[in-house]
Amino acid sequence: MSVGFVMLVHTALDRAEQVARHWANADCPVVIHVDKKVSRKANAAFIAKLSDLPNVRFSRRFNCEWGRWSLVEASQAASELLLHDFPEVRHVYLASGSCLPLRPVQELKDYLADRPMTNFIESVTTEDVPWTVGGLDIERFTLRFPFSWKRRRKLFDWYVGFQRRWKFKRKIPEGLVPHLGSQWWCLTRQTLTAILEDPDRAKYDKYFSKVWIPDESYYQTLVRLYSTNIESRSLTLSKFDFQGKPHIFYDDHMQLLRRSDCFVARKIWPHADKLYRGFLSDDASILTGAEPNPGKIDRLFSKAVERRTKGRPGLYMQSRFPNSGWENGLTAAPYSVFEGFGELFEDFEDWLSRVTGVRAHGHLFAKERVEFAGRQKVFAGALSDSTALRDYNPRAFLTSLIWNTRGERQAFLFSPRDNQALSWDLAKDANAQISVISGAWAVPLFYSNANFSDIRKEAARLQKIEAEHLDALRSYYARARVRIWTLADFVENPMEPLQTVIDEIGLRATHRLTEAPRMISLDGFGQFLQNLKNQGMQPHLMGDFPVGQSGDKSRNRPRKPYLVK
Amino acid sequence: MRKRHDLSVVANRTSKIAPGDVLVMSTLRNERVRLDYFLSYYRNLGVNHFLIVDNDSDDGSREFLAEQDDVSLWTTKAGYKRARFGVDWLNWLAREYAHDHWTLTVDPDEFFVFPFSDTRSIKALTDWLDTTSVRSFGTLLLDMYPKGPLDAQPYRPGQDPFEIACWFDSGNYVIEKNPYYRNLWVQGGPRMRVFFANDPKRAPALNKIPLVKWDRTYVYVSSTHTLLPRGLNLVYDEWGGEKASGVLLHAKFLDTFAHKAEEELERRQHYAGSHEYKAYAHKLADDPDLWCKWSEKYINWRQLEILGLMSKGNWA
Numbered sequence: 019m020s021v022g023f024v025m026l027v028h029t030a031l032d033r034a035e036q037v038a039r040h041w042a043n044a045d046c047p048v049v050i051h052v053d054k055k056v057s058r059k060a061n062a063a064f065i066a067k068l069s070d071l072p073n074v075r076f077s078r079r080f081n082c083e084w085g086r087w088s089l090v091e092a093s094q095a096a097s098e099l100l101l102h103d104f105p106e107v108r109h110v111y112l113a114s115g116s117c118l119p120l121r122p123v124q125e126l127k128d129y130l131a132d133r134p135m136t137n138f139i140e141s142v143t144t145e146d147v148p149w150t151v152g153g154l155d156i157e158r159f160t161l162r163f164p165f166s167w168k169r170r171r172k173l174f175d176w177y178v179g180f181q182r183r184w185k186f187k188r189k190i191p192e193g194l195v196p197h198l199g200s201q202w203w204c205l206t207r208q209t210l211t212a213i214l215e216d217p218d219r220a221k222y223d224k225y226f227s228k229v230w231i232p233d234e235s236y237y238q239t240l241v242r243l244y245s246t247n248i249e250s251r252s253l254t255l256s257k258f259d260f261q262g263k264p265h266i267f268y269d270d271h272m273q274l275l276r277r278s279d280c281f282v283a284r285k286i287w288p289h290a291d292k293l294y295r296g297f298l299s300d301d302a303s304i305l306t307g308a309e310p311n312p313g314k315i316d317r318l319f320s321k322a323v324e325r326r327t328k329g330r331p332g333l334y335m336q337s338r339f340p341n342s343g344w345e346n347g348l349t350a351a352p353y354s355v356f357e358g359f360g361e362l363f364e365d366f367e368d369w370l371s372r373v374t375g376v377r378a379h380g381h382l383f384a385k386e387r388v389e390f391a392g393r394q395k396v397f398a399g400a401l402s403d404s405t406a407l408r409d410y411n412p413r414a415f416l417t418s419l420i421w422n423t424r425g426e427r428q429a430f431l432f433s434p435r436d437n438q439a440l441s442w443d444l445a446k447d448a449n450a451q452i453s454v455i456s457g458a459w460a461v462p463l464f465y466s467n468a469n470f471s472d473i474r475k476e477a478a479r480l481q482k483i484e485a486e487h488l489d490a491l492r493s494y495y496a497r498a499r500v501r502i503w504t505l506a507d508f509v510e511n512p513m514e515p516l517q518t519v520i521d522e523i524g525l526r527a528t529h530r531l532t533e534a535p536r537m538i539s540l541d542g543f544g545q546f547l548q549n550l551k552n553q554g555m556q557p558h559l560m561g562d563f564p565v566g567q568s569g570d571k572s573r574n575r576p577r578k579p580y581l582v583k
Numbered sequence: 584m585r586k587r588h589d590l591s592v593v594a595n596r597t598s599k600i601a602p603g604d605v606l607v608m609s610t611l612r613n614e615r616v617r618l619d620y621f622l623s624y625y626r627n628l629g630v631n632h633f634l635i636v637d638n639d640s641d642d643g644s645r646e647f648l649a650e651q652d653d654v655s656l657w658t659t660k661a662g663y664k665r666a667r668f669g670v671d672w673l674n675w676l677a678r679e680y681a682h683d684h685w686t687l688t689v690d691p692d693e694f695f696v697f698p699f700s701d702t703r704s705i706k707a708l709t710d711w712l713d714t715t716s717v718r719s720f721g722t723l724l725l726d727m728y729p730k731g732p733l734d735a736q737p738y739r740p741g742q743d744p745f746e747i748a749c750w751f752d753s754g755n756y757v758i759e760k761n762p763y764y765r766n767l768w769v770q771g772g773p774r775m776r777v778f779f780a781n782d783p784k785r786a787p788a789l790n791k792i793p794l795v796k797w798d799r800t801y802v803y804v805s806s807t808h809t810l811l812p813r814g815l816n817l818v819y820d821e822w823g824g825e826k827a828s829g830v831l832l833h834a835k836f837l838d839t840f841a842h843k844a845e846e847e848l849e850r851r852q853h854y855a856g857s858h859e860y861k862a863y864a865h866k867l868a869d870d871p872d873l874w875c876k877w878s879e880k881y882i883n884w885r886q887l888e889i890l891g892l893m894s895k896g897n898w899a
Binding site for chain 1: 699702703704706707710711714715721722723753754756757759760767769772775776781783790818819820821822823824826827875876877878891892893894895897898899
């Protein structure tokens, strides 16, 4: 007989009884503390049920409340009883009513017998502790906490604030270095009696009774006074979420728990019948002799906390709707926006999807219809090509599109002719790669068969829209990867900018572009711009397009003059 | 509160409700064909008792429900519209019988799916919500539809409706925040895509908060979209994280739909001049196919959670 259990019980007495019986039958004495909140009748029935077991005792009852001193008092009283009544006990294991042993008791006995002097207790200095509910760490030890956090939160917070404001500080008793850790420990008789029989115990108890959550610091701090043989980890697998609430195990965690090789786990959902049936029948468990390995479970729970605190970027749904600026990424994945390319090249969409493998859409925000790739009526996620639906909530349209196509990069054309509602969203989205040939919107006008006065008016309108859009792209708030060329600069040397943009998309192995999109002929475009100027309009976004020059150039050179090597 | 006088008791078995029991509340009219599956679905989830208001059924719904051991039943001939689409009746029932119980308010064609619902009972969920001090749980109403005409496969009593209507839209939803009640207003799915493509503002709301740890001071304001006090509507995270949430699979689009739409249009007892049913009647004449190439076929809750239609939050 090497190990005895102290069990703190407050609900699910039937489960506590099962577990206590399991340990007691394996020749391990058990002392149970039943919370005073449990009715006298229920307690009596509980005691009666376990009365057939000679090595189960019940300790004096305290009214326990989370985060308060009474929890320590309960464990002190129960430990004293255990140590006194069962002198052969070498290790005392503190457990709760919702703990479940995962490995045969014999394995735990062997494990502890091999380490007769080792204290298993997580004990970490306050600087190294990441979990701090309510933002309190060292202040747990330097302020007073007479008010219940659970029942009198306002008073609790007020008193903390009051003490901070008046720089009130308690003195930590000499010799103590505050340590924190999981409240579920396994200590040797030698160490535990040293704590409980210390002549200064009254002093320490008085101090800790006003510390916040003393059950996570009392033994964790005092153990450092009496023992150097400390394994700073708990033998009980117990994980807490970001609010300091314990994660709960269910039937579907069976395999995970089995593979963890931990000795005891908490908290188990009281109705997890499969877990209780499985783990309390000894034959189901296999003697492995392995070291506890809670890594997999740790990952599962830390992923859950990350899901709760960070969420999935770019997802908007009934339980994730971030305030502006808290999206943690406006969209789910990188995508490309091309402005002016559709106007300058005849086959840009096809070319782009061929060269890069992205899903190349037309003008998704066109006034007439949503130009999905291949001009489908419906696209990924059952997005409709109806402009009314798109314009009803353009941002939701874009974020849905990018979310729905995770794993496939999207690219689309954009121009001042399109719905501009997302101008700023695009600029602010770090996932957007925006390439602009400014002033290229004038090319379709150049080819249009409209009256020149209408063309002039339309040119003025589009130039104004694009200028505003460019302001957004160049603003302080812009987080997109933006590249802007004037039309004049771009046609001088189109291959280099194209190569840069394609390289950045980087879906296919980067090599030199061998195939260029077909550029629309700009013969006479310089004169067209001059005509606009002559009519009193100032087309400035396309850069310096000398009158007649571009026409001369393309006549002198062969077609596709920009193909590189 | 005057609305309680509308209700007359058919079978009151509420004395059977034990502390900690999970309740289902529902109001219905002529849904006999759905009831077998509805009751068995929620019994399997671990629901202990049903509180049901029958709005003057004449298809045997009332007689059938009155025989069920775990159903308490009230009936009324009063107008659905005048009782604010049944909300007044349910608020009264909840105040009387649901205080301090987790209560799931659903229509007979709504089927609650939550994280781990294939391996954990609804009690596991509500216990967990209790430990994390959460009082209300949000869902998306997910419209399910068959491939092909709605009346191609007749629905038989007791059948899982999602054997027929197993398709859904995975990613065409839009959300806005209601600044007054602070709830989200979600629209989209096949109804908006097909029936309201030209008038999206009128597309029905898909945000529902059906599961609430009821207190007698709470009320539903309009259907299960909105609650008071307003804090109960905050079932979403505003700082980038995800709260746990579920889905109500909506088995509206079965062969029963055309008949129902006609009947409801005649009764004119639905929201905003029943414009929704007008839109259906209009479109149904062309025998529409809600299915499209990008429709998703339902597998399980994990699929919905990967698609972002629900979330585990920090429940693991």
